[in-house]
Amino acid sequence: xxxxxxxxxxxxxxxxxxxxxxxxxxxxxxxxxxxxxxxxxxxxxxxxxxxxxxxxxxxxxxxxxxxxxxxxxxxxxxxxxxxxxxxxxxxxxxxxxxxxxxxxxxxxxxxxxxxxxxxxxxxxxxxxxxxxxxxxxxxxxxxxxxxxxxxxxxxxxxxxxxxxxxxxxxxxxxxxxxxxxxxxxxxxxxxxxxxxxxxxxxxxxxxxxxxxxxxxxxxxxxxxxxxxxxxxxxxxxxxxxxxxxxxxxxxxxxxxxxxxxxxxxxxxxxxxxxxxxxxxxxxxxxxxxxxxxxxxxxxxxxxxxxxxxxxxxxxxxxxxxxxxxxxxxxxxxxxxxxxxxxxxxxxxxxxxxxxxxxxxxxxxxxxxxxxxxxxxxxxxxxxxxxxxxxxxxxxxxxxxxxxxxxxxxxxxxxxxx
Amino acid sequence: xxxxxxxxxxxxxxxxxxxxxxxxxxxxxxxxxxxxxxxxxxxxxxxxxxxxxxxxxxxxxxxxxx
Numbered sequence: 001x002x003x004x005x006x007x008x009x010x011x012x013x014x015x016x017x018x019x020x021x022x023x024x025x026x027x028x029x030x031x032x033x034x035x036x037x038x039x040x041x042x043x044x045x046x047x048x049x050x051x052x053x054x055x056x057x058x059x060x061x062x063x064x065x066x067x068x069x070x071x072x073x074x075x076x077x078x079x080x081x082x083x084x085x086x087x088x089x090x091x092x093x094x095x096x097x098x099x100x101x102x103x104x105x106x107x108x109x110x111x112x113x114x115x116x117x118x119x120x121x122x123x124x125x126x127x128x129x130x131x132x133x134x135x136x137x138x139x140x141x142x143x144x145x146x147x148x149x150x151x152x153x154x155x156x157x158x159x160x161x162x163x164x165x166x167x168x169x170x171x172x173x174x175x176x177x178x179x180x181x182x183x184x185x186x187x188x189x190x191x192x193x194x195x196x197x198x199x200x201x202x203x204x205x206x207x208x209x210x211x212x213x214x215x216x217x218x219x220x221x222x223x224x225x226x227x228x229x230x231x232x233x234x235x236x237x238x239x240x241x242x243x244x245x246x247x248x249x250x251x252x253x254x255x256x257x258x259x260x261x262x263x264x265x266x267x268x269x270x271x272x273x274x275x276x277x278x279x280x281x282x283x284x285x286x287x288x289x290x291x292x293x294x295x296x297x298x299x300x301x302x303x304x305x306x307x308x309x310x311x312x313x314x315x316x317x318x319x320x321x322x323x324x325x326x327x328x329x330x331x332x333x334x335x336x337x338x339x340x341x342x343x344x345x346x347x348x349x350x351x352x353x354x355x356x357x358x359x360x361x362x363x364x365x366x367x368x369x370x371x372x373x374x375x376x377x378x379x380x381x382x383x384x385x386x387x388x389x390x391x392x393x394x395x396x397x398x399x400x401x402x403x404x405x406x407x408x409x410x411x412x413x414x415x416x417x
Numbered sequence: 418x419x420x421x422x423x424x425x426x427x428x429x430x431x432x433x434x435x436x437x438x439x440x441x442x443x444x445x446x447x448x449x450x451x452x453x454x455x456x457x458x459x460x461x462x463x464x465x466x467x468x469x470x471x472x473x474x475x476x477x478x479x480x481x482x483x
Contacts, residue, residue: 024469025469027471028465028466029462049472084439126458299472300432303432303469307466307469307470327435329430336428336429338430338431357445358447380445380447381430381431381447382429382443382447383431384431385431385434385435385438385443388435389435
């Protein structure tokens with residue numbers, strides 16, 4: 001009987017977007033049992049993309065970025081357990097143990113603990129910051145209000161967005177990237193060159209091959225970033241964006257299979273214990289398309305997996321695999337950068353310039369042997385929808401180009417770079 | 418249920434269109450266009466997932482009088 005296998009009490013660990021959307025999706029799908037949400041932070045759940053953008057520049061504050069519906073916890077039908085982190089998972093006794101030792105029993109548990117930011121060795125004090133929680137963003141905002149210069153360590157999306165926000169506030173900004181080509185790790189050289197020009201035009205100083213040797217704190221609260229090659233950059237604030245580490249330490253004695261995340265099957269069911277699921281930045285799920293385990297640290301992936309897990313919990317005989325196109329966006333200096341798919345190092349990159357009613361728009365297309373790997377769309381959201389559909393259907397480069405041409409009044413290949 | 422939209426909030430992320438292309442589309446400016454506003458029982462799962470996937474809550478579901 002299917003009904004016997006539908007869990008009564010679902011415990012979701014993590015109160016960011018993956019966790020909250022899982023709870024909401026369970027209710028939307030008609031789940032009648034209790035849904036408990038365990039969150040380490042004792043604040044109303046909030047959304048994280050604005051932390052490097054609108055919250056930093058003061059356009060939004062905590063109350064503007066809720067994850068719960070207008071009726072709050074009760075309206076969404078969720079039972080909050082806040083202010084205590086999950087400290088241990090006991091899959092045999094089917095309970096989550098909180099940091100103060102209190103057990104929370106479950107019939108099924110969804111792990112949505114996200115990831116922690118990596119940082120660099122830093123002197124004591126508030127000079128060096130990372131961006132992950134609301135309080136991080138609020139603290140950086142307060143520091144920005146006292147003036148620059150700002151040094152951003154790392155040219156990933158968080159770093160690039162923080163640099164953009166700091167420029168919006170009129171601060172002097174330098175991005176330092178240890179690799180020779182800033183912005184290239186996620187986007188490849190060709191598109192990275194474009195993004196580099198975007199930042200240069202906005203007045204950001206971008207340094208490649210610029211590894212940080214150490215950060216020195218001065219008596220007045222400011223500091224100096226010492227680069228490995230001897231250059232010295234004065235800084236009132238140093239923001240570090242050099243990636244994240246999945247939050248799995250609390251699971252180390254759980255018996256779950258961990259490998260830079262919680263390993264799951266294509267249905268987001270964790271390996272190593274029954275009735276355990278994982279979503280979002282902590283989940284390394286089996287990707288049927290590539291035959292490999294993948295971890296995608298992006299907002300949309302967490303929401304898609306939340307919907308998927310809610311469905312799979314309630315429909316054990318109609319399990320759905322996670323097969324959506326990887327997708328993320330980034331807003332930098334007024335330009336919306338949207339990426340679909342997955343770049344391979346051997347991909348060839350071509351640019352297509354499309355004439356639309358809203359002006360000329362460029363799309364970078366990544367392909368290998370005629371197959372469509374990925375697209376980076378600059379300021380033309382409508383094209384992103386087409387690229388996601390094409391990717392999920394396994395279409396080739398010619399088909400994607402055809403879809404984009406159909407959306408435009410003219411589409412012309414333009415030189416790369 | 419009915420779908421509501423605040424075009425002023427829309428940022429063109431396109432998640433609604435990806436999940437429910439029968440109700441949602443984007444125009445060339447990247448702003449949401451509602452192709453149809455009424456949602457029947459059979460469409461509720463899809464449309465609900467679409468509105469929950471909006472990063473800026475520019476679309477939502479309301480009762481007919483809501």
